[in-house]
Amino acid sequence: MPHRQAEPGQAPTVLCSWTKVLVLALRDHGCDADALVAGAGLSLDQLAAPDARLPLAATTDLWREGVRAVGDESLGLWVPxxxxxxxxxxLGYAFMASSTLLEALRRVARFNVMVSDAARVELHCDDRSVTMSWYPLAPELGPALEAMEAILSLILRSCRKIKxxxxxxEAVELMRGACRDEQPFLEFFRAPVAFGAPRxxxxxxxxxxxxxxxxxxxxLAxxxxxxxEDYLQRLELGSVxxxxxxxxxxxxxxxxxxxxxxxxALGMSGRSLQRKLSAEGTSFNQLLNDTRLELARAYLGQEPRQSLTEIAFLLGFADTSSFSxxxxxxxxxxxxxxxS
Structure with missing residues (x-):
């Protein structure tokens, strides 16, 4: 599902608690993390509020300085x-409570903007495989290579906790070019890794x-x-x-x-809603159907399963036959x- 990214002239941001993870890792490895935070133009007070947003540019500087301080280009793999x-x-609780790992990844794709609005996320499914891809909107501005690798690492670690x-x-692509030592990446992902990829x-x-x-x-999920969704709506980070x-x-x-x-309910006219949805690559009817299908799959996968009449009601259908x-x-x- 599409999400609004940072508007032109609006600087992209990162969830504060994610940057705090980096600071904890740097401290544990003997770095002067407080000095690195200050050098990136951030303050410890900013890091104290877990729901706050930090400028992407500042967090990118912090990641890059962290790599220099630790002297390890595989920093992103172990920070999580x-x-x-x-x-x-x-999102962490929703991920762990998902009925399948595919549903968990769908949640990550849907709510990626909560972490940062600096990259577009796509989840492509075919009969045999599922590929999750990230496309930084302005790679020259960030996120840092290690920050994106940390996201992949965190998702994989979360999957391993479950499975x-x-x-x-089956395969991994990284935008990082040639690195001094590919072995840590190969050992962590346990899959072929393509370096210098476009995504x-x-x-x-x-x-x-x-x-x-x-x-x-x-x-629970x-x-x-x-x-x-309420968090995104309060900050108006989520797309329409x-x-x-x-x-x-x-x-x-x-x-x-x-x-x-x-x-x-969203504070706009019907015409404005349709126009904004079109700009995001969807429409009201498509979104209504997609939402109903997603919920239907979840309800049908529950044990014990609710009756088809109950599910039809929960999805806003007038009767079971319309739902079917x-x-x-x-x-x-x-x-x-x-x-079945």
């Missing part, structure tokens, strides 16, 4: 060891990502989704599509409304066949 479940707000230490992608990406086997997770809890999706999730059990209703026809149109199978 200092992160915690709360580093990325409620086990042997979990690995950052990890490719996974789809069948593995779609396996049900023993401790998955979609109710969706509850944390709403916390993230993200904000509209949050409204749909909350209001669909009361019945689907026309786009004018949601436009008023829509689901077949979206997926090519009936809700019952999908859940």
């Amino acid at each position: 060891r200092y992160s915690s479940q709360t580093t990325f707000h409620a 086990g230490r042997d979990f690995a992608p 950052y990406s990890m490719r996974f086997e789809r069948a593995t990502l779609e396996q049900a997770l023993e401790w998955g809890n979609e109710d 969706r509850s944390n989704d709403r916390v993230v 599509a993200t904000r509209l999706r949050g409204l749909l999730v909350r209001e669909l059990p009361g019945g689907a409304q026309g786009h004018e209703h949601y436009a008023r 026809r829509a689901f077949h149109r979206w997926t090519g199978v009936s809700p019952g066949a999908y859940a």
